[in-house]
Amino acid sequence: MTEPPRPVRLALALVPGRRLAGWQARLVDRLAADPLVTLAGRVSLPRPGTAAAGRMAPLAAIEERALAFHLPRYDTARAAALVAGLAEIEGRSPACDAILRLTGEGPAAPEAAVPTLFLRIEGEPVDRAGLACRRAAAGAADLVAVDLVEARGDGTEACLDGALYNPKFSAAATAEFVLEKALLLVERALHRRARYGPDGSDCPPIRAPAREPARLLPYLGHLGAETLGRSRFGSRMKRRREHWRLRVGRGAADTLDPADTYPAERFRYCMADPFPFAHGGRTYLFYEAHGRDGGPAWIEVAVVDGRRLVRLGEAVRTDYHLSFPFVFRDGEDIYMIPETQSVARLELWKAIEFPLVWQRWRIALEGSYPADSVLFVHRGAWWLLSNISDHFAFQEHSSELYAFRVDGPALRRIEPHPDNPVVIGSDRARNAGAPFRRDGRLFRPAQENAGQRYGRAVRLMEITRLDEEAYAEHEVCRIGPEAIPGALGLHHLGVLDDDDRLFLDVAFRG
Secondary structure, three states: OOOOOOOEEEEEEEOOOOOOOHHHHHHHHHHHOOOOEEEEEEEEOOOOOOOOOOOOHHHHHHHHHHHHOOOOOOOOHHHHHHHHOOOEOOOOOOOOOEEEEOOOOOOOOOOOOOOEEEEEEOOEEHHHHHHHHHHHHOOOOOOEEEEEEEEOOOOOEEEEEEEEEOOOOOHHHHHHHHHHHHHHHHHHHHHHHHHHOOOOOOOOOOOOOOOOOOOHHHHHHHHHHHHHHOOHHHHHHHHHHEEEEEEEEEOOHHHOOHHHOEEOOOOOOEEEEEEEEEEOOEEEEEEEEEOOOOOOOEEEEEEEEOOEEEEEEEEEOOOOOOEEEEEEEEOOEEEEEEEOHHHOOEEEEEEEEOOOEEEEEEEEOOOOOEEEEEEEEEOOEEEEEEEEOOOOOOOOOOOEEEEEEEOOOOOOOEEEOOOOOOEEOOOOOOEOOOOEEEOOEEEEEEEEEEOOEEEEEEEEEEEEEEOOOOEEEEEEEEEOOOOOOOOOEEEEEEEOOOOOEEEEEEEEEO
């Protein structure tokens, strides 16, 4: 019988008198409300010396001030009062199970009796997050590494958890983004400790130290180009020159060469997220469609006729954005879960007259922001996988995958997986199509979002464990757009169980 979780007694280590940053205050507030964490006290850290300012420091300060005008400001008052009310304890005291440093790195005190947890960004302490992110923001690194490190009493370190994140357009924005996201790494590690104890999970290797920083002039050039690109003129030009098209091929997904696929008929300016569905001896293809005007996308359906697609018409259209039309069957009933995160809920639609007449059937996860959701049966249990944005300033769906055990399409009982989010990282968390089975194995297509690009490639993941206790997967292969002339990205793979037909979407200019 599984033992009930034992809340982790956690002490917070910080410099007295120093104002909490927004991400620190949000983390404190979340930990205070977490039933698997007990805030047991605080440890005072010495005030660090003043480091020599580099050539990037003035630019960093300007970036941070400019970014502050565009991001919402988190109210730190509640967290500050909570920290002030915690009892001061010695770092060598056994009154807690672990110490969490909110600043700096290393043990919170010499010869600490309990381990100290802290975050590193690109091998640097969180205090240097902006400088650590500058190289990635300038385009010299595709992903930003965040590690949750444990400093132990014997002087050794271990990486408890880690993830890779897609950088933003500037170093300041990237630092704010990854620090907001890193809260989930901390929470997941503490939840695992509450369930399994301090040695309950395998530790990944500690990543290499930060790479050489970006140089000033190239970074200024990058920042200027990004500023122009994000202006009204630049955004309008980008919409005109980039769109998604569908491609079709045959073969095994794990050996697919995208160069062997061929372009499908183009009925709309943009066609993406292809989902094949077999019914009545025919194969239908549902996909996201939208035009050049920038209005909300809708769902269309075509029938696959040999190498051709024959458009049948609109399947579902609303006054808000729809995409990722995941279609599945339960007995005689056919359902669709299109992405509806723009209205902060998950919608389940039921086919009334397949394939063109659908009715909204269920609403779930109201108040959250679920994207790219799939519902399927695995070993007799129904599971929902969804990319939910748990955010304050950065609504983003590419960095976390959540699992829920559910009662099927009724969606009346939704039980979060204890290890949520079960996958963290912009390089592999977001669904890139429906899970499918091949030769008794269960695969999940996942998006690779990197290099400041959404949908750069697809990584094929094999799910090796999915039950009430754990989730595990590993990468089988990467399917990228490099072999397709002119392609900019590839972010979806549509496959039917034990069928050799494959459907992709690929980004192009023009």
